[in-house]
Amino acid sequence: MTGKTAPPAKKTAPAAAKKKAVPAPKEEAAPKEEAPPKEEAAPKEEAASAPATEEPPAPEHPPEQSPAPTDEPSPIPTEAGTEVIPVPAEGSPAPLDETPAPEPKLEKPKEEPPSCPLSLAVEEVSENSFTLTWKAPEQMGRAGLDGYVVEICKDGNSDWKAVNQEPFLSTRYTIPNLSSGDKIHVRVMAVSAGGASIPATLEQPVLIREILQLPKIRMPRHLRETYIRRVGDAVNIMIPFQGKPQPEVSWTKGGQPLDTNRINIRNTARDTIFYIRQAQRGDSGKYELTVQINGAEDKATLDIQVVEPPGPPQNLKLVDVWGFNVALEWTPPVDNGNSEIKGYRVQKSDKKSGKWFTVLERCTRTSCTISDLIIGNTYSFRVFSENICGLSDSAAIASGVAYIEKTKTTYQPEKIPQRDMMEPPKFTQPLTDRTTTRGYSTHLFCSVRGFPQPKIIWLKNQMEIREDPKYIALIDQGVCSLEIRKPGPFDGGVYTCKAVNPLGEASVDCRLDVK
Numbered sequence: 001m002t003g004k005t006a007p008p009a010k011k012t013a014p015a016a017a018k019k020k021a022v023p024a025p026k027e028e029a030a031p032k033e034e035a036p037p038k039e040e041a042a043p044k045e046e047a048a049s050a051p052a053t054e055e056p057p058a059p060e061h062p063p064e065q066s067p068a069p070t071d072e073p074s075p076i077p078t079e080a081g082t083e084v085i086p087v088p089a090e091g092s093p094a095p096l097d098e099t100p101a102p103e104p105k106l107e108k109p110k111e112e113p114p115s116c117p118l119s120l121a122v123e124e125v126s127e128n129s130f131t132l133t134w135k136a137p138e139q140m141g142r143a144g145l146d147g148y149v150v151e152i153c154k155d156g157n158s159d160w161k162a163v164n165q166e167p168f169l170s171t172r173y174t175i176p177n178l179s180s181g182d183k184i185h186v187r188v189m190a191v192s193a194g195g196a197s198i199p200a201t202l203e204q205p206v207l208i209r210e211i212l213q214l215p216k217i218r219m220p221r222h223l224r225e226t227y228i229r230r231v232g233d234a235v236n237i238m239i240p241f242q243g244k245p246q247p248e249v250s251w252t253k254g255g256q257p258l259d260t261n262r263i264n265i266r267n268t269a270r271d272t273i274f275y276i277r278q279a280q281r282g283d284s285g286k287y288e289l290t291v292q293i294n295g296a297e298d299k300a301t302l303d304i305q306v307v308e309p310p311g312p313p314q315n316l317k318l319v320d321v322w323g324f325n326v327a328l329e330w331t332p333p334v335d336n337g338n339s340e341i342k343g344y345r346v347q348k349s350d351k352k353s354g355k356w357f358t359v360l361e362r363c364t365r366t367s368c369t370i371s372d373l374i375i376g377n378t379y380s381f382r383v384f385s386e387n388i389c390g391l392s393d394s395a396a397i398a399s400g401v402a403y404i405e406k407t408k409t410t411y412q413p414e415k416i417p418q419r420d421m422m423e424p425p426k427f428t429q430p431l432t433d434r435t436t437t438r439g440y441s442t443h444l445f446c447s448v449r450g451f452p453q454p455k456i457i458w459l460k461n462q463m464e465i466r467e468d469p470k471y472i473a474l475i476d477q478g479v480c481s482l483e484i485r486k487p488g489p490f491d492g493g494v495y496t497c498k499a500v501n502p503l504g505e506a507s508v509d510c511r512l513d514v515k
Contacts, residue, residue, distance in 0.1 A: 151199070154184060212245075234280075242270070305511045312395055375404050456498070457497075
């Protein structure tokens with residue numbers, strides 16, 4: 001045995017140790033352990049290679065006993081020192097790799113950045129700044145937006161510079177401290193935990209310059225008419241206007257500057273405020289507002305009317321008293337409260353109760369007539385004047401009183417001429433011939449008038465019908481009726497109705513047939 005056989009035995013030891021963990025088949029493992037055929041191949045190779053190279057003899061010691069062969073073939077050394085792993089024979093089972101596979105690691109889904117902001121536009125441009133507006137992106141990510149970042153770049157330069165240090169959530173931003181005449185490119189990005197979105201960029205650069213706008217006063221609708229306030233009320237009016245650059249604002253009254261001790265004016269870039277703490281009647285009038293920009297101007301007029309309740313009417317007096325009526329007259333008040341008099345309220349009071357009752361409201365004339373007064377009462381009268389603020393604080397009271405006297409009247413009945421109502425009987429509706437059926441009751445009717453009321457006599461075949469239960473005779477309001485109960489063949493004949501009163505008589509007749 002030469003030293004070349006030692007390396008293969010040492011290299012197979014790890015493989016054998018590796019395979020010890022794999023349980024071998026119980027029946028096939030025993031015969032392979034008795035005579036491994038691979039040990040005879042090794043001496044043949046050593047004998048063939050001995051003449052080529054002579055090596056010092058290996059120390060004599062018993063050769064290491066190779067471990068029990070496994071299903072995996074051992075590598076065979078070659079002359080160059082490389083190992084050749086023999087291919088397993090056909091039909092033999094392929095070696096099983098018992099190394100446990102590593103468990104796959106679950107990767108967290110990456111947070112997607114938000115989408116691009118929408119509708120980026122320039123809202124306003126001044127000589128050293130401009131204002132942007134935009135809309136939120138459609139997709140903001142799971143965690144939501146952290147904010148927006150605005151970047152600018154001068155025209156002709158590719159160096160983008162962030163304007164805001166920290167992201168902000170507003171969709172409106174003003175970029176200040178710019179130089180007039182510069183052309184600025186701008187873009188806006190939405191930022192979230194997943195990163196920044198694709199920037200929204202304006203197609204054209206923004207030219208930093210003042211946009212001229214003619215002055216225009218936007219007078220509110222309720223101020224286009226007379227603005228009415230009561231004495232002591234506050235007057236606080238804001239009137240917006242527009243114009244660029246910022247216009248000059250001035251107020252005048254009757255062509256003269258305003259009294260700053262009573263009226264306070266505060267102007268801003270977009271409106272002017274007119275304020276009076278406590279209005280007085282002297283503050284009424286027309287105020288002129290002028291807005292100017294480099295010779296261009298716009299004017300508006302504010303008409304203010306400060307009012308208060310009017311004074312009482314003057315010269316109230318009783319003009320006449322007759323029957324149940326009283327006539328009053330008066331003159332308008334001296335002070336109308338700086339407002340048109342809308343009417344007068346007239347009240348009365350009787351001496352017994354002493355209470356005032358309203359008789360007329362909003363009487364537009366300076367005279368009136370009061371009716372339906374009670375006989376025997378004594379009445380006093382007063383009148384209030386009324387304007388847009390309400391009734392006057394005091395009333396004008398008539399100096400005299402009105403006493404409704406009791407008048408003596410004599411009843412004279414109306415003379416009605418007597419009319420002669422006497423009239424002889426006269427039939428207005430005669431009897432008519434009838435045919436009836438045996439056993440069925442029938443009626444005969446006629447109408448008569450006359451005064452005094454005539455007496456009615458019924459006859460059958462010129463014989464008077466007296467108290468016979470077979471016949472029932474009635475008269476009501478001049479209508480005469482005769483009921484024949486269950487007539488038979490012998491009840492047929494000629495029936496006569498005769499009316500008699502002191503002035504005469506009348507009669508009618510008819511024929512009745514019974515079948």
